[in-house]
Amino acid sequence: IGLYIVGAVFLGKAFALKSLISTFSYSFFVSLLTYVTTLFPKDTFVMQPMLASIYCGLISGIGLGLCFRVNASTGGMDIPALLIHKFTHISSGNSVMIIDALTVLLGMSTYGVEPALIGVLSVFTSGFAIDKTILIGSSTAINCMVISDQWVEIKNHVLDNMERGVTVLEGKGGYTNESKPVLMIVIPQKMYSNLEHEIMKVDPRAFIIVNSVHEVDGEGFTYELEDLK
CATH class of the missing domain: 3.30.70.120 (Alpha-Beta Plaits)
Structure with a gap:
């Protein structure tokens, strides 16, 4: 809630409204897709952590890129990334990578080195997908x-x-x-x-x-x- 208020102050009311819609939509679809996975055999979506991390980064990056294209976010740690992008002109993808990489590395003491490094791989993949999604339709x-x-x-x-x-x-x-x-x-x-x-x-x-x-x-x-x- 605190980050949402900061985003509304520095990024505007339109951003706040779109982000509110995105936040509820995000929660809804996470719950919906979690239920959908229960309809398949138990191990259908189980894969190696490295492969899962890469595809997680790509899919989430595309989703975040679509939100950023319309000046919105899914709430949470997206907002500090967008503030970095606004005031430093670092690309949105790189801003997300900075924030998420720091978050993942801070969890190293709790989850261990290997899970943290796999998480960093997902972060970099997501940042790449965000920048590519934002550029879709632009004039090359x-x-x-x-x-x-x-x-x-x-x-x-x-x-x-x-x-x-x-x-x-x-x-x-x-x-x-x-x-x-x-x-x-x-x-x-x-x-x-x-x-x-x-x-x-x-x-x-x-x-x-x-x-x-x-x-x-x-x-x-x-x-x-x-x-x-």
Whole structure:
């Protein structure tokens, strides 16, 4: 209850209401699924602790990720993790891993080393699943940094033929001390081969740096300019 109040204060009333629904839903489905398991033969769901830990982490991580996507939690220790995420900008999955790993390790004196280490494995699996679930539906893109003497022609190709934006940054060579524009181009992954081909055709000596981008929001990715009119 104390954590729920803290969450309501720092994360908002909408979060508190959704979390309240999630908390009761969580309890209901745990009870329901516990009953369902009694309808199967006794050892149907019994497996090696390591395997159980991995699948427990994946399934619970997907569930938590779905809650986090709509700004909610299942109550309890999810709330400190979300507070860490809000104020430090550490990903939700990593925040949950930090809190849950500390919780599991604190139980080492009670349950022993091996159960604690198996629990930590579940924690890391859950954190991975949370981050992947949160990113479902996001725009996967790449960020290209291009340094070329033919930067104007490359820029015009991106603007006119690919209909994508370009940011021109001011760069300076560390060895030559010469100033040279650097093009920053964010495009969907499927368009990169077209861009690379055109750059190599215009300037085979161009220097290209490509970084993966997990999420892009803005015109051309999550909305078109006409959508705002």
